[in-house]
Amino acid sequence: MRESRSTVQQRHAGQPAASVVVLLPIIVVGLVHLAAILLSLPGVVEWTKPLLMPALVVGLIWGAPERRSPTVVLGVLALLLSWVGDVTLRWFVVGLVFFLLAHIAYLVLFITRLAERRVQWWASVYVVWLVVLLTILGASTGALLIPVIAYGVVLSAMAAFASRCNRWVAWGGALFVVSDSVLAINKFLPEAGIPLADFVIMVTYIAAQTLIVWGLLVHERSRVAAAPVAARPVG
Template identity: 30%
Template sequence: MNRNQTITYAILGITNIFSGFLGLEWLNFLTKPLLMITLAIFYFQHVKTSLNTVDRIMIIALVFSCLGDTFLMFQGKNPQFFLLGLGSFLVSQLSYAFVFRKQGKTQHIRRIPFLIYVISLLTFLFGSIPAAFKAPVIVYACAISLMGITASERTSSTNSFQQVLIGAILFIISDSLIAINKFAIAIPLSGFWIMITYIVAQYFIVNGILLNRKQ
């Protein structure tokens, strides 16, 4: 993305993060959905003259990420919103995995760290997850593992590869923090760590795919 787009997204992300510190719920509700909408608009601006299947799937991933963000804002009022958010992000993760696989070549050894991490995380959390949430969380954990694996197996320029892989890892960290904070241990400043990793993750994924597309 260009400099102005990066600055705009950064300002929006910083505003959202500080809305939590300042206790401005209305500002959080305004800026959080706008994060992914803004990224989707910026992405579309770069590809609109030659839109292809990968571009459409990328936009779908960002739209469902926006839906996931929106649903999760209401999870405190109704637990079902957590499942709706999880379902929305599931679509997003599978969409990213599809895009990454389109640009990838299988290198099985790269799968091992992601599989070990997700299995370890599920083992740690499993006893704390309510019965109604166990199956959805397991499915989602498989999806984020797949997303990470496909990011690590992409064939692209070094810069594009590194940005997408860093983005994928940060996305997994952000989701892990959500799960740990919700089901196991209260993490100090959890909102800050969850959002900063998520905001940077999505930026790196989008920018990395745009770099690969230009090349």
């Protein structure tokens, strides 16, 4: 017995909404991590932070309709590079390099796999953001000015090209900019005194990565459902 293309499409059609359960690992780990920040439990913060990106990797692989597709491979690569950035950020430049590589992986992913439209007009705000932020922080970065500029350019490009993707990825890119901006201000201009800075950095970072993964899964499931499907035997 064989199933038709329409049958396969119907079988995949409801999958994006049904796959919310795959985010359960990041929701659980993320809530524990954020609660530990608010409750000033540094030990819990320290052991939960390295679990954040692996939790998203589990969700991505679990929810992907085609786990070996280039889209999923690039997504996993970006998350693993982010994970290394998370655990090495105490050595700021080392962590910065790995997050830079993660953003480059996301850039490739957004341009080659997830793009659905042109770069949106509102993405120009990222150029303005970069100029303003570097103007504010430039004198405070010292010897790190060039690495910070390079990172800012790649980050803003990643967020701009995220606007070419579905709304989940676009929002993820925007929240990444918010997270890294607060991180930069908190590091180089601590006198700014951002309330609950650590919490703001992490809640926007977790949300950014989760939205990008969710957008990737929605895109992949829609692609698989819409693609021509050769008749295949059942059973």
